[in-house]
Amino acid sequence: xxxxxxxxxxxxxVDTFVGTRDGVPNLLRILxxxxxxxxxxxxxxxxxxxxxxxxxFHKGFLxxxxxxxxxxxxxxxxxxxxxxxxxPLIGAGLPDVMRSVQQAGHEVxxxxxxxxxxxxxxSRFPKQTTLRELDQAHxxxxxxxxxxxxxxxxxxxxxxxxxxxxxxxxGLSHCSDARGTAPFFPVIAGRRFSTLQIxxxxxxxxxxxxxxxxxxxxxxxxxxxxxxxxxxxxxxxAELEGNALSATFVELLKRLAERNVRxxxxxxxxxxxxxxxxxxxxxxxxxxxxxxPVAIQGCTVEGA
Numbered sequence: 331x332x333x334x335x336x337x338x339x340x341x342x343x344v345d346t347f348v349g350t351r352d353g354v355p356n357l358l359r360i361l362x363x364x365x366x367x368x369x370x371x372x373x374x375x376x377x378x379x380x381x382x383x384x385x386x387f388h389k390g391f392l393x394x395x396x397x398x399x400x401x402x403x404x405x406x407x408x409x410x411x412x413x414x415x416x417x418p419l420i421g422a423g424l425p426d427v428m429r430s431v432q433q434a435g436h437e438v439x440x441x442x443x444x445x446x447x448x449x450x451x452x453s454r455f456p457k458q459t460t461l462r463e464l465d466q467a468h469x470x471x472x473x474x475x476x477x478x479x480x481x482x483x484x485x486x487x488x489x490x491x492x493x494x495x496x497x498x499x500x501g502l503s504h505c506s507d508a509r510g511t512a513p514f515f516p517v518i519a520g521r522r523f524s525t526l527q528i529x530x531x532x533x534x535x536x537x538x539x540x541x542x543x544x545x546x547x548x549x550x551x552x553x554x555x556x557x558x559x560x561x562x563x564x565x566x567x568a569e570l571e572g573n574a575l576s577a578t579f580v581e582l583l584k585r586l587a588e589r590n591v592r593x594x595x596x597x598x599x600x601x602x603x604x605x606x607x608x609x610x611x612x613x614x615x616x617x618x619x620x621x622x623p624v625a626i627q628g629c630t631v632e633g634a
Contacts, residue, residue: 334559337592339599340368341483341530341597341627342505344568345445347377347418348390348408352429353486353572358434360576364583365589369596370431370568371483372508374421374470375443377411381450408569412446421470427572428474438596439481449486449622453614457492464496483507486552487530487624489516489612494523502529504600508612512561513604516612517631526604527612528596529627530565536577537619546575550582 342357344350346632349350351371361368375412379454411417432438442448443466452460464482471479482497484507494516497505508516510529532553538544565582566572571579593600611628 332600335592336555336557336559336589337561337594338586339528339561339564339594339596340366341369341563342370342568342571343441343483343485343565344370344372345485346379346408346569347411347420347423348422349569349572350427351569352630353568353570354431356576357566357568358431358436358570360580360583361436362434364593365586366583366593367436367595368593369437369439369481371441372421372471373441373443373485374409374467374474375419376417377408377420377574378399378417378444379408380410380413380415380417381446384526388517391437398520402499402501408628415557421474421627425474432475434576437597437602438475438479439483439596440464440471441483442485443470445485448484449488452484452488452490452493455490455492458497460490460492461496464500465495477478478526481505486620487621488622489614489625491521492519494518494525494612498524504604506530506563506565506596508625508627509617510610511606512627513599514610515607516627517553517609518612521620522631523608526562526600526607527627528599528604530563532562532564533563533619534567535570535578536567537593537617541619546578549578550585553582554585554589557586557591561599563599 362439443463468479480503482505485515487509487599504526506528511531513528516527538549559612609631611631612630613624614623615626616623
C-alpha cells in the first residue's frame with residue numbers, strides 16, 4: 331500500500347532575491363539529477379531581509395544566527411537589504427528564474443509579498459493589511475505565470491485567523507503553513523477553515539545545525555532517523571540547500587534514493603492523502619531551534 335511506502339514531499343521556500351537568483355537554478359540542477367519534482371514557494375515583493383535584525387530581541391535569535399553562520403550562509407548584501415541597502419524587488423526582477431521552475435515540471439506557489447513583514451508582524455496586522463499582502467503577491471504571481479496560484483505557504487509558518495480566512499477565499503487547493511504530522515483542516519477558536527493544510531513534518535536544516543551537537547557531518551543521519559513509512563514533508567530553503575549547504579543536501583538525496591524513497595509534490599499529496607484529512611486545532615507555539623512561534627497542528631477536533 332502506498333501509505334506504507336516512505337514518501338517525501340520537498341517544500342522549497344524561496345525567501346530572498348539571492349536565493350531566487352542563485353539558489354533556485356542550483357536546486358533545479360540537483361533535482362533534475364535525481365529525477366525529483368518539488369513544490370517551490372516564492373517571495374514575490376521586496377527583499378527586506380536586513381530588517382530581520384529586529385528579531386535580536388527575541389530569545390534564541392542571536393544564538394541561531396551564530397550557530398548557523400548566517401552571514402556566510404546568506405551573504406552580507408542580503409543581510410543589509412532593507413536597511414543600509416535598498417530592497418530589491420524579487421518577482422519583478424527575476425520572473426524568468428521563477429518561470430523556469432514551472433517549465434522544469436515543478437509545482438509553484440506563493441510564499442509571500444514581503445517575507446520579513448509577514449513573519450514579524452502578522453499578529454498585529456489589521457485584516458486589510460493581511461489581504462493587501464496576499465493580494466499583491468497573487469497579482470505578481472499571475473503576472474509571472476499567467477494563472478492564479480493554487481497553493482500558498484506562510485513565511486516562518488506564521489498564520490492568523492484572518493490569513494486563513496483570506497486563503498479560503500482564494501480558491502486554493504492546499505496550503506503548507508504549519509508544522510505537524512499529516513494533512514488536516516485547521517480549526518482556530520472553534521472555527522474550521524476549508525483549505526487543506528499539508529504541514530512540514532521534519533525540522534529544517536537551520537533548526538538542527540548546532541543543536542544537540544548536530545553538525546553537517548551528522549545532520550543527514552538525523553534525517554534518516556526521522557524517515558517514516560507514509561508521508562514525510564521536508565522544507566528546504568533555496569538560500570541554504572541551494573547554495574552553501576547544497577553538498578549536504580545532495581548527500582541526503584543520495585541516501586534517500588538508496589532507500590527507494592518516493593518523491594511527490596504537495597499537489598500530489600493533496601490528491602493522495604487529503605481525502606480523509608481530519609479537523610485539527612492550529613495554534614502558534616515555540617519549538618526548538620526557532621526564535622519565534624510557528625503554527626502547530628494540534629489534536630483532532632470532532633464535529634468542527
